[in-house]
Amino acid sequence: MLLLLQLFIDGLAAGALYALMAVGFAIIYNGTRMLHLAHGAVFTFGGYALYVFLMLLRLPVALGLILAVGASAGLGVLMEIFVYRPLRERNSSPAAILVASLGLLTFFQALYALIFGTDTLNLHEGPLPTFEFADLTVTALHIVAAIAALIVFPVLQLFLVRTRYGRAIRALADNPRLAVVRGIDSDRLTILIFAIGSGLAGIAVGLVAFDLGVTPEMGFSVLFVALVAVIVGGVGYLPGAAAGGFLLGIIQDLSLWQLSGRWQGVVVFGALVTFLIFRPQGIFGYMLVTRRV
C-alpha cells in the first residue's frame, strides 16, 4: 500500500509537468487550430535560458525562473510572428503549417546542440532535497510541482473566465470568424495566446531542468506525452488537457506496481489507443458541445 502511495505521489509530479505542457499546447491549438509541434523546442529553449541566467549570469533563482518563462514566451511569439502568421496570410494548408512546425522543432534542436553542445547542462549538483513523511519520500520536485499546479491552473482559469482578454481568447477559440466580426483583433490575440502557451512551457521546464539538467532533445519526449494528454482529456477543453496530463503521469508511475519499467511507454500508447477507440472525444468530450476553452 505504501508503495502504491509513493508511486501515486511520483506520478502526480510527473503529471504536473505533462499537464503544464498539455495546457500550453492546447491553448495554442484551441486559439489557432494549429498543431504547434515546435512547442517542444520552446520548452527546451526555456531550459537553456534558465541555464544561462542561473549558471552563467549567476542571477537569483526566482529572477532566473521568471526571465526563463519570459524567454520561452518570447520565442513562442517570435515563431508566431515570423513563421506561422506569414503562412496563414498566404492561406497555407494545415499540412504545410504542421511541416513548418516540425521544421522549427528540428531546427531549434540542432541549434541548441550547435551552441551549447550535446552535453547535459546541470543546474544542480547532487540529489534534490528530500523529506520523509510517514515512510513516504517527498522530493523538492514534488513540492514545487504541486505548488506550480495549485497556482498556475486556477490563475489561468480565472484569467480566461474573468478578464476581457481571456473572454476574447475563448471567443476566438469558439468561433474565429464571429470573433473578428465582433471587433476582436485576432492578430494581437494570437500573439497573446502564443505568449501564454509558451510561458506555460517555460514553467514546465523549470520542473525538469533542476532535476535532470538540460539537453537539446529534452522537449521532444515531453511534447509527445503532452499531445496524448490533450487527446485523452478532450481536444478543445483546457481543464481536460490538464486532467489528461495528470492522469497519464499517474498511470505511468502506477503501472510500475505490477509491470517492468520497459512497459511505461506502452502504457502511454495504450492509453492513447484506448481513448481513440472507445472515447475519441476524450474524458471531458461532453464539454465540447459548448466548445469551452
Place this chain on the structure above:
Amino acid sequence: MRRALVNSAWFVAAFAWLCLGAGAVSAQQPINLGMVYPLTGQNAEYVKHYFIAPTELAAKEANDKGGVLGRPVKLFQEDSHYDGASAVSALTKLADVDKVIAVVTAFTPLTLPQLPVAEEKHIIVLAPSTEHPDITKSKWAVRMTPTAEKGGIASARIAAKLGMKTAATISEDNEAVRITIRAFDAEFAKLGGKVLGDETFKTQDTDMRGQLTKLKALQPDALYIQVSAGRPTALLLKQLSEVGFKPKHVFANHLVEDKEVQAIGSTMAEGVIYTALAIDPAYTERFKAAFGYEPDSNAGKHYDVTNLFFEAIRRAGTADDTVKIRDAIYNFGEYKGVVGTFRFEGTGEPNVFPILKIVKDGKYVMYTP
C-alpha cells in the same frame, strides 16, 4: 618493324608509368577508418568523450609518426541515432562512399545489425566495448572487453563474499545488459543468495525513481546497477539517494567513473564497487593532456582497438586487403594495451576478465575484500 618497336616501347612506358603512379597514389592514399555511433541523443556526450576521443588520439599519434605503412589515417563519423537500422545505413554509407576498411562502433543493439553488412562488404567491425557474446561469432568483429556475463559473475561473487544474502538489480533494457543481469542472478543464486527483484528502464528514460522505489520496498542487501552509458549511471545514483534507498552495497560497472557522475556529484558514487579494466597511468596522463579529462575503461578499450588495428595493418603488410588485416588481428597472439593484456587466438574474442575497483574518498582504487 621499327614503328612497331617504338609503339611497344611507348606502350610499356605508359603501362609502367601507370603502375608506378598507381603505387605512388596508393602510398599517399589515406587509410579510411569509420566510426558508427549515436552522435545525438542521451548517449551522445559519452560517445564523444570516451569513444571518439580515444580513436582520434590513436589516429593522431599514428599520423604524427608518419602514418601506418606510410599512409595517413583518416577518420569518418556517421550518426547511428541509437537505432540498428540507422547504424546499418551509417555503415553502408561509410563503406560505399567513404571507402572505409574498418569501423569502430559500440553498443550491442547497434553493432549486431551491422555485422551481416560488414561480412558482405568485408569491413572489419571494431567493437571494443560491446559485451554480447554473439558479436564475435561474426568472422569480421573484434572486441576488447570481457563478455557480458563476466561482469555479472564477478559482481555476484564479490556480493556473496561480502555476505550479501539478498540482492536486487536495476538495468537498462539492452540485450547485452540482460545477459549480464541473467549471469549475476544465476551466479548469486548458485552462491546461496536470493535475487528479490529485477527492474529495467529504457535507454532514453531519465526518471527511474519509480523502479527504485519498488526495489526499495523489497529491502535487498545489495543493489546491482548495470547500464551502458554514463548519464543513466549518474541519474540512478542521484535518484537512489532521492528515494532514500540505502542498500548495504551497490555494485556497478566502470561507468561510475564517468564525467556525468562527477558532474552531478561524485559523492553519490562513494562506496560503489564496480567491475573495470585497469588503465595504464601513462595513457591516463596523455589522454588528460589531450582532452582535459581522465579516460575511463571504455576510452582505453577504444584506444587499444584502434592501435591493434594499426598494428595488424603493419603485420599484414597491407592496408587494402581487409581479409589479411582481419586475420592478422585474429592471430595476433598477445597484445599489450593500455587497459590490459589481450590474447587473440583465432577469433576476435580476447581472453580477459574484469578487475574490481571501489570509489573511496572520491578516488577510483583497486578493491580487495
